[in-house]
Amino acid sequence: MTAKPPNPQRRSQRSHDAILAAALDLCTEEGYGHLTIEGIAARAGVSKKTIYRWWPSKGAVVLEALHEAADVAVPHVDTGDLATDMRTQLTAVITFLSPPSHAPLAGVIADALRDPELAGPVHDRLIRPRIEEFEQRMRRAQEQGQLHPDADLDVALDLFYGPLYHRLVFHLGFPEPPYLDKLIAHVIRALTPEKSTRN
Amino acid sequence: MTAKPPNPQRRSQRSHDAILAAALDLCTEEGYGHLTIEGIAARAGVSKKTIYRWWPSKGAVVLEALHEAADVAVPHVDTGDLATDMRTQLTAVITFLSPPSHAPLAGVIADALRDPELAGPVHDRLIRPRIEEFEQRMRRAQEQGQLHPDADLDVALDLFYGPLYHRLVFHLGFPEPPYLDKLIAHVIRALTPEKSTRN
Numbered sequence: 459m460t461a462k463p464p465n466p467q468r469r470s471q472r473s474h475d476a477i478l479a480a481a482l483d484l485c486t487e488e489g490y491g492h493l494t495i496e497g498i499a500a501r502a503g504v505s506k507k508t509i510y511r512w513w514p515s516k517g518a519v520v521l522e523a524l525h526e527a528a529d530v531a532v533p534h535v536d537t538g539d540l541a542t543d544m545r546t547q548l549t550a551v552i553t554f555l556s557p558p559s560h561a562p563l564a565g566v567i568a569d570a571l572r573d574p575e576l577a578g579p580v581h582d583r584l585i586r587p588r589i590e591e592f593e594q595r596m597r598r599a600q601e602q603g604q605l606h607p608d609a610d611l612d613v614a615l616d617l618f619y620g621p622l623y624h625r626l627v628f629h630l631g632f633p634e635p636p637y638l639d640k641l642i643a644h645v646i647r648a649l650t651p652e653k654s655t656r657n
Numbered sequence: 658m659t660a661k662p663p664n665p666q667r668r669s670q671r672s673h674d675a676i677l678a679a680a681l682d683l684c685t686e687e688g689y690g691h692l693t694i695e696g697i698a699a700r701a702g703v704s705k706k707t708i709y710r711w712w713p714s715k716g717a718v719v720l721e722a723l724h725e726a727a728d729v730a731v732p733h734v735d736t737g738d739l740a741t742d743m744r745t746q747l748t749a750v751i752t753f754l755s756p757p758s759h760a761p762l763a764g765v766i767a768d769a770l771r772d773p774e775l776a777g778p779v780h781d782r783l784i785r786p787r788i789e790e791f792e793q794r795m796r797r798a799q800e801q802g803q804l805h806p807d808a809d810l811d812v813a814l815d816l817f818y819g820p821l822y823h824r825l826v827f828h829l830g831f832p833e834p835p836y837l838d839k840l841i842a843h844v845i846r847a848l849t850p851e852k853s854t855r856n
Contacts, residue, residue, distance in 0.1 A: 489771070490771055491771045491772075564770045564771065565770070565771060567767075567770060567826045567827075568766075568767040568768070568770040568771050569767070570826075570828065571763045571764070571766060571767040571825075571826070572688070572689055572690045572763065572764060572767050573690075577828045578828070580827060580828060581827060581828040581829065584827070585827040585828075585829070610839065610843070612836070613839065613840060613843050615823075616819070616820035616823065616824075616832075616840060617816055617819070617820065617840075617843065617844070617847070619819070619823050620815070620816070620818070620819025620820040620821070620822065620823040620824075621815035621816065621819040622819070622823070623819065623822045623823040623825075623826050623827075624814075624815065624818050624819040624821070624822040624823070625815075625819075626770075626822075626826070627766045627769075627770070627822050627825070627826065628766075628779060628780060628783070628784040628822075629769065629776045629777070629779060629780040629784075630780065630784070633815075637811070640809065640812065641812055641815060641816075644809070644812050644816065644847040644848070645816070645847060647846065647847050648816070648843040648844060648846050648847035649843070
């Protein structure tokens with residue numbers, strides 16, 4: 459075998475990925491409060507300087523890791539049944555917000571509540587792309603006749619997701635399956651302006 | 658005038674009240690992140706030891722201050738019109754969660770997301786009494802025929818309050834008056850199992 463010349467771009471990408479993976483893993487294992495840039499650097503096998511070259515704070519590292527993880531963790535599915543698909547989606551979000559995987563998102567949410575520098579990125583990078591995916595799923599439901607064509611998608615977002623975060627911030631416990639189905643049925647009724655002809 | 662002997666109980670109550678007022682004021686003025694037990698002690702004219710005698714952390718001080726402030730700041734009114742009264746209530750909560758008064762509640766919420774020692778008291782002391790008041794208001798609405806007798810009050814709580822906290826944690830901005838009315842109308846429809854005869 460002949461030794462290949464090192465590829466700086468590939469090595470850089472590998473460090474980048476290792477840092478994000480280390481941040482999520484450490485946060486899940488030890489809690490966001492115990493996470494440090496030093497700890498991430500050690501786990502990822504990079505220098506602190508490398509991390510600070512790309513991110514200004516541990517919150518920013520975890521935010522980017524969450525952004526990359528979210529598409530895998532909380533996808534929107536389309537089986538043609540809106541209630542079933544929202545149950546799948548909300549169950550995935552609940553899992554993402556529950557121990558043992560809750561620490562990264564809860565930590566970033568907590569930091570951003572007190573740090574305007576992090577609040578903007580939480581809105582722009584983390585939640586805005588997810589809201590767009592949600593709206594696409596709702597529009598497909600409208601095309602398929604699963605959701606009323608006049609349903610207000612801002613209200614849909616507020617009512618489907620709001621309960622999870624009210625429960626998160628006040629430690630009220632997340633909905634269990636039978637109650638979650640009831641909640642979803644209520645939201646779909648709220649979004650149906652008049653008695654549907656389908657029922 | 659004859660000097661009265663000092664009344665330790667009254668003095669103690671006065672210190673207690675001064676500490677809570679100082680904690681809320683400082684938090685609103687400078688932000689929860691800058692609040693310290695030392696600063697609270699200086700503003701209230703007591704020693705740090707006095708504060709630590711009653712509370713284990715600044716989060717615990719602010720939590721108690723919020724608990725006392727909440728009944729005044731976010732009361733449930735009863736004009737006999739549920740939609741109007743929920744608009745009044747939710748508008749008060751939005752004010753409580755918006756600058757300049759947002760720092761104490763947002764700070765305690767953020768701390769409690771990472772500190773199980775504070776999460777329990779946030780649930781038990783801060784939110785549980787408010788949920789009981791909400792449920793009483795909903796039961797009166799049911800008695801008055803303003804809310805369907807079969808309406809699920811857990812769902813009512815989730816749908817009325819959820820949107821505010823989803824918007825808080827993701828920095829989505831709080832509902833403006835016309836949209837808030839729309840949201841309330843949607844929730845009341847969700848809670849109405851079949852077409853109301855009053856309609």
